[in-house]
Structure formats: C-alpha cells, structure tokens
C-alpha cells in the first residue's frame with residue numbers, strides 16, 4: 520500500500536514540474552505579447568519621448584572585408600551591428616528569475632527600432648538564416664527595459680581613393696552611420712563604453728591589401744533638417760606590393776633589358792634587330808594596357824604610369840637606334856661602292872667591312888653604355904622615391 524502511494528508520488532512529481540515549466544512558458548509568452556501590445560505600445564513613438572534624446576550605444580564587429588575595389592572605388596564589408604538602448608515601456612518585473620527575454624527577429628516588427636542608416640553605402644543587405652523567413656537578427660530585452668538589437672549586415676560602401684602613389688598607396692575607407700530621421704534632439708549615438716567598440720576580426724584576409732589599423736570616432740553634422748550625430752569607422756589599408764612586383768615591374772624591367780640585346784648583335788642583321796624591337800614595343804603596350812584595365816580612368820598620373828612610360832620610352836628609343844644604325848649602314852655601303860674605282864673591286868669588301876664596323880659600331884658602342892646607365896639610374900631614383908613616399 521505505502522509502496523504503491525510512493526510510486527504514484529514519484530510519478531506525479533515530474534508532471535507537476537512539467538506543468539510549472541509550461542506555466543512559465545505561458546507567462547513569458549503573455550509577457551512578450553503584453554510588452555508589444557499595440558493598444559498600449561505605439562512603435563512609432565520613440566522611447567523617452569518628451570524627455571531628452573534616446574541614447575543608442577553601438578558596437579560593431581567586422582567579420583569580413585570581401586573586397587576593396589579601385590575600379591568602383593568601394594569596399595564590401597560584412598559585420599555584426601549591435602545597438603543598445605533603453606525603452607522604459609519594455610521594462611517588466613522578472614518572472615521566476617527570468618529577467619531577460621531573447622526573442623526571434625520577427626519581434627522587431629512589434630517594437631520601436633532606431634532608423635540607423637549607412638551614409639556612404641551603395642548597397643546594404645541582411646543575411647538569411649537557414650529558415651528562409653528569418654534574417655540574422657537578435658533581440659534581447661532586459662527587465663530594466665534595456666534592449667539589444669543585433670543584426671548581421673553586408674554593406675558596399677563608397678571609398679574615394681587617391682591613386683597618385685599606386686601601387687605604393689595607402690587608403691582609408693570609412694563607414695559612416697547616422698540616423699535618417701531623428702536629429703540630436705531626439706536621438707544620439709555613442710560608441711558603447713569600453714576600450715574598443717569598433718573591432719575587426721583577426722581572420723580578415725585581403726589578397727592585395729594589408730590592414731594597418733582602424734579607428735572609431737563620433738562627430739555632429741548640421742543639415743537643413745537639423746543636427747545629426749555621425750559615427751565614423753575608419754579602416755586603414757596598405758597595398759601589398761608583391762603582386763605588382765612580379766606582374767608588372769619585373770616583366771617591364773626585363774623587356775627593356777631584352778631590347779638592348781641587338782646592340783651586341785651584328786648590325787648587318789637588321790631583320791633580327793627590327794623584329795626584336797617591334798616585339799618589345801608591342802609587349803610594353805600590352806603590359807601597360809593590361810595594367811590599366813583593372814584601374815579606373817583617372818586623369819592624373821600614377822606612380823606605376825611613370826615606370827611603364829619610362830620602359831616604353833627605352834624600348835622605343837632602342838627601336839629608333841636600330842633604325843639609325845641600319846640607315847648609316849646602308850648609306851655607307853652605297854657611298855663606298857660608288858666612290859671606289861672598279862679596279863679595286865677585290866679590295867672593296869674588306870674596306871667596307873672594317874669601315875662600317877668602325878663607323879656604325881660607334882652608335883652601338885655608345886648605346887651599350889648610355890641605355891643601361893640611363894635606365895639603371897632611373898630605377899635607382901624611382902625606387903628611392905618610392906621608399907621615401909612609403910616611409911613618410
């Protein structure tokens with residue numbers, strides 16, 4: 520008999536706790552519903568209405584920077600955007616030690632949210648969760664009425680770049696946040712207290728840039744519609760030179776070196792000379808065109824343009840040199856042939872050979888020294904300037 524009662528009791532206890540659990544669930548559901556009850560809560564009215572501005576604290580964690588594009592002058596950034604504010608209408612008395620409600624993203628439709636926008640964005644998108652109706656959104660309401668609204672966003676934002684020192688340039692891309700409709704009288708943004716509210720993940724990897732730093736700041740801006748707070752995130756980029764070294768500078772240098780080879784070739788073999796000259800000129804043209812294809816059509820001269828132009832000039836002058844040598848060669852041959860008496864015919868051949876060798880080699884001999892000297896001097900000055908600019 521006692522054992523039977525004991526068994527029944529043991530069986531009942533979990534049922535009771537179950538009932539208690541579901542009772543808590545119902546209470547919480549009711550609470551969530553009551554908090555955003557449309558008859559009491561108007562989500563069009565900001566918190567703290569008529570009593571000072573509502574303060575929004577912000578933190579940003581940058582997850583990834585997927586591209587920095589020179590041709591479009593923009594960058595694409597994927598970040599967690601968290602906004603904290605106090606809405607006294609959402610405060611509640613804790614139920615059974617539950618003093619925080621974590622709600623689904625759909626709940627965002629029921630409460631007031633700040634109308635934060637990115638001033639310099641070209642496009643902005645939210646990410647879907649694995650369930651297609653849900654975005655990556657988190658809402659957490661504390662019993663005190665403090666709200667956390669966190670979303671994961673991908674923004675493509677404008678980033679005007681100065682490419683004068685390209686590819687030795689540094690860029691500063693900004694993300695500027697502001698409220699669209701609420702001036703500082705109604706809404707103020709702050710970076711959340713603490714050391715760093717704007718943080719970049721360590722895992723960000725960009726193929727042609729390294730990130731040298733980032734900074735957060737806050738300013739005010741006055742427009743005709745009022746004064747607005749602006750939160751500014753700065754990201755500092757430095758271009759990695761490796762790619763440009765191996766794809767542009769080294770090939771350009773070698774093409775110029777190749778164009779000197781004919782100075783050591785037999786000047787009578789003008790076909791080989793002109794063939795090589797035209798090939799190097801065309802190769803330089805292709806190199807210049809392919810380099811500029813991935814850059815915007817800017818009107819000022821970039822550092823890389825100077826180098827490519829110099830390479831082109833060297834190759835072009837080499838071609839002119841071959842032509843000059845060829846011209847004098849032909850002239851000398853014809854004059855010799857005409858001026859020498861026919862009797863001397865057997866002796867003509869050696870005379871022409873020695874003469875032309877001495878005379879024409881004179882241009883080639885000069886070129887063998889002048890061309891490399893000028894180009895190497897240019898390279899030394901160029902690299903010197905480059906290092907000076909990068910270091911300063």
Ligand SMILES: *[C@@H]1O[C@H](CO)[C@@H](O)[C@H](O)[C@H]1NC(C)=O
Pocket residue numbers: 574575576603604605665666709711712
């Ligand atoms: C926002 O930050 C301020 C300090 O800058 C702090 O006093 C306030 O409690 C914070 N508000 C919220 C809702 O976290």
Ligand SMILES: *[C@@H]1O[C@H](CO)[C@@H](O)[C@H](O)[C@H]1NC(C)=O
Pocket residue numbers: 713714
């Ligand atoms: C801020 O950073 C400094 C060092 O960079 C550290 O000593 C300090 O404890 C940090 N403060 C907070 C509130 O995290």
Ligand SMILES: *[C@@H]1O[C@H](CO)[C@@H](O)[C@H](O)[C@H]1NC(C)=O
Pocket residue numbers: 734735736737753
């Ligand atoms: C970072 O921002 C602060 C203002 O918050 C500013 O004083 C400082 O100069 C900035 N640093 C850089 C490197 O831009």
